[in-house]
Amino acid sequence: MTETVPLTGAAPAAVLRDEAREIAERLVREAGVQPRLVVVVATEDESTAWYVRSITRAAAKAGIACDTVRLPSNAEAAEIRKQLAALSDDPSVHGVILQTPLPPGTSAADLAGAIAPEKDVDGANPLSLGRLAAGLPAFAPATAEAVVSLLDAHGIGLAGRGVAVVGRSTVVGKPLAHLLLDRDATVTVCHSRTADLAAATGSADIVVAAAGRAGLITAAHLAPGAIVVDVGTNPTEDGGLTGDVDARSVAGRAAALSPVPGGVGPVTTALLLQHTALAASRAVAGHQ
Numbered sequence: 001m002t003e004t005v006p007l008t009g010a011a012p013a014a015v016l017r018d019e020a021r022e023i024a025e026r027l028v029r030e031a032g033v034q035p036r037l038v039v040v041v042a043t044e045d046e047s048t049a050w051y052v053r054s055i056t057r058a059a060a061k062a063g064i065a066c067d068t069v070r071l072p073s074n075a076e077a078a079e080i081r082k083q084l085a086a087l088s089d090d091p092s093v094h095g096v097i098l099q100t101p102l103p104p105g106t107s108a109a110d111l112a113g114a115i116a117p118e119k120d121v122d123g124a125n126p127l128s129l130g131r132l133a134a135g136l137p138a139f140a141p142a143t144a145e146a147v148v149s150l151l152d153a154h155g156i157g158l159a160g161r162g163v164a165v166v167g168r169s170t171v172v173g174k175p176l177a178h179l180l181l182d183r184d185a186t187v188t189v190c191h192s193r194t195a196d197l198a199a200a201t202g203s204a205d206i207v208v209a210a211a212g213r214a215g216l217i218t219a220a221h222l223a224p225g226a227i228v229v230d231v232g233t234n235p236t237e238d239g240g241l242t243g244d245v246d247a248r249s250v251a252g253r254a255a256a257l258s259p260v261p262g263g264v265g266p267v268t269t270a271l272l273l274q275h276t277a278l279a280a281s282r283a284v285a286g287h288q
């Protein structure tokens with residue numbers, strides 16, 4: 001049995017929020033501009049509601065203005081696209097995030113093409129993902145970047161290590177694979193059709209669970225001493241959040257595990273604000 005260390009996100013999130021606050025205060029002081037983030041919500045999804053609440057609270061702490069635009073959960077693609085285009089054209093807006101999931105029949109990647117790349121603080125425009133893949137500057141999706149930031153904050157190295165990413169979504173799995181490759185990790189991306197998931201994850205030094213299935217990863221999926229990052233945010237019946245990792249099962253087998261809540265989530269929120277502060281700072285510099 002090994003002691004399973006909790007990879008907590010509160011401290012790295014506070015550092016990132018302080019950085020965002022410093023940028024925001026300087027922009028207000030020197031240019032009279034407060035960074036502004038707009039969150040577009042067209043879903044009643046419970047884990048999205050958690051995220052929107054934490055963005056709103058954290059933005060207030062970081063001195064960043066934050067508005068929520070609510071559209072009906074049966075909104076048409078054209079209506080969402082029109083809203084995103086208007087925000088892209090509004091010079092008082094520096095960051096735009098379109099929450100997922102989206103109404104049935106609409107595609108996040110397609111709609112996010114209407115977010116101006118310089119305001120695309122959650123890296124959702126396909127141009128941003130393409131630039132990331134090509135090694136060009138772009139905002140990465142905050143959740144994917146949060147996994148790397150959390151590991152960095154806890155002194156866990158990536159170069160040369162085997163990382164199994166469970167989940168191939170456009171918001172987490174795919175961009176995370178690129179971020180990890182940039183850090184010289186050896187990356188395996190697993191998904192619902194992977195023939196032997198336990199074999200793929202069981203030979204990894206680091207396992208990232210981002211499949212959106214509560215309790216998917218158990219001790220049977222891990223090599224002894226593996227480091228586990230839980231990206232899952234599955235709503236529970238009592239109104240809480242639970243991860244993709246069965247924390248009770250992996251305790252004593254994993255060397256480290258990020259908790260849900262309290263792990264990747266707060267870092268995600270803080271990175272979104274840091275991206276917004278950077279976007280505002282570039283917008284102001286561009287106008288001088």
Ligand SMILES: Nc1nc(=O)c2c([nH]1)NC[C@@H]1CN(c3ccc(C(=O)N[C@@H](CCC(=O)O)C(=O)O)cc3)C=[N+]21
Binds near residue numbers: 264
């Ligand atoms: N375009 C898009 N990008 C996303 O990144 C995205 C999304 N859509 N849709 C919804 C899911 C869900 N998600 C969460 C992120 C942080 C917390 C979070 O901060 N949770 C806190 C608990 C809440 C709190 O303490 O306020 C924690 O884990 O400690 C939760 C959920 C991002 N998502």
